[in-house]
Amino acid sequence: MQRTNYGHPAPATSPPLHHPVPQHVSTVPQLRSPPPPAPQHQTSGYGNPYQQQGPQGGGSAFGAYGGFMADPTAQMGFQVGQTALKHGTEYVEQNFNRYVNFSALKHYFNVSNSYVVNKLFLVLFPWRHKPWSRKQTIGPSGQEGWFLPPRDDLNSPDMYIPLMALVTYILLSTMMAGLQGAFNPELLGYTATYAFFVVGIEILLLKFGCYLLSISNDSQLLDLVAYSGYKFVGVIATILVSEISNGGKGTGGWIGWTIFSYTFLANALFLLRSLKYVLLPENSNDERGTMQTVARSQKSRRTQFLFLYSYPLQLLFMWILTRI
Structure with missing residues (x-):
């Protein structure tokens, strides 16, 4: 027996204590579908007023x-x-x-890509073009003298090119003003009003001349509207070339006047040849529908009116449009 320093016997050594080690058993919970919701019994009108009700009729x-x-x-x-x-x-x-015949108006927009290209070339270079007469066929109701649409006849007037040329003229004039530092949003409306006013005056003068000369045609008004818009092709060419040659300082200079003179003469010849069948018909109808030959004196006055419209009037209108 061992003794301590103090003379007392040492206590007996006790065996070491062992703590139990917890063993974790991983259990995988069994997946089960949730139980179906309990049927909701319809409550009376005294139920919870704030309870949200689902949409009826399928729940959507x-x-x-x-x-x-x-x-x-x-x-x-x-x-x-x-x-x-x-x-x-x-x-x-x-x-x-009552005012616009839409079925007849569709005829003037029946164009193709090849027609547009060839027509623009004809308006700018009409010097050697032949023939100028329009092609005719039998109409759907068997009537004679039915003109072919622009797609099938280069000499037929259209409204696609005049309309696009008018819009291009308005945008081009506004863009040129912007390049010169004078852009104003109101300039678009002013230019459009100005262009429509010039075209309106031109058509009124044409109709007044046709009335004085007893010229009547079923498609006369739409034809005159179409032909009055072709001048914008020459006006656009004049503005573009003049601005480029003059360094963006506006139309002017000898190059600008040369281009203007050429486009004016080209447009005048184009109108002189194209409007011949409208303003100088060989025959006219009286009130009873009887065909009557136009007298020589009447034809001479019509020729003078056509020359006056194609040259002096077009010179004035094109000069006004290029000076805006």
Whole structure:
């Protein structure tokens, strides 16, 4: 037996203590689908007023919309709206057809890419073009003298080129003003009003001359509107070349005047040859529809009017449009 320093016997050594080591058993929970929701019993009107109710008719917005369309009142309103829209469209078409014949207007926009290119070349270089007479065929109702559309006849007037040339002229004039530091948003409206005013005055003068000379034609007005717009092709060419040659300082200089003189003469010859069948018809109809030959004196006055319109008037109009 061992003793301590103090003479007392040492206590017996106790065995070491062992703590139990916890063993973790990993268990995988079994996946099960959640139980179906309990059926909601319809509560009375004294239930919770703030409880959100789901959409009826399938639980979606489409179901609600389908339920709305299934309502006889909604179907009746939808049919009434369709009927009102149909009658409104017919009313607008009838009132517009009093002033503009849309079926005849489609004829002037029946163009192709090759026609547009060849027509622009003809307006700018009409010197050696032959023949100038328009091609005719038999109409859908068997009538004679039915003119072919522009797609099939280069000498036929169209409204696609005059309309595009007018829009290009308005944008080009505004762009040139911007390059010179004088751009103003109101300039677009001013230029458009100015161009439409010039064309309107020209058409009024033409109609007044046709009235004095007893010239009548079913498609006369639309033809005159189309031919009055071809001058913008020469005006655009004059503005572009003049601005480039003059360094963006406006139209002027000997190059600008040379281009203006050429485009004016080209446009005058083009109108002189093209308007011959409109202003100088070989025959005319009286009130009873009888064909009568135009007298020589009447034809001479019409020739003078055509020359006056093609040269002096076009010179004035083109000069005004290039000075804007």
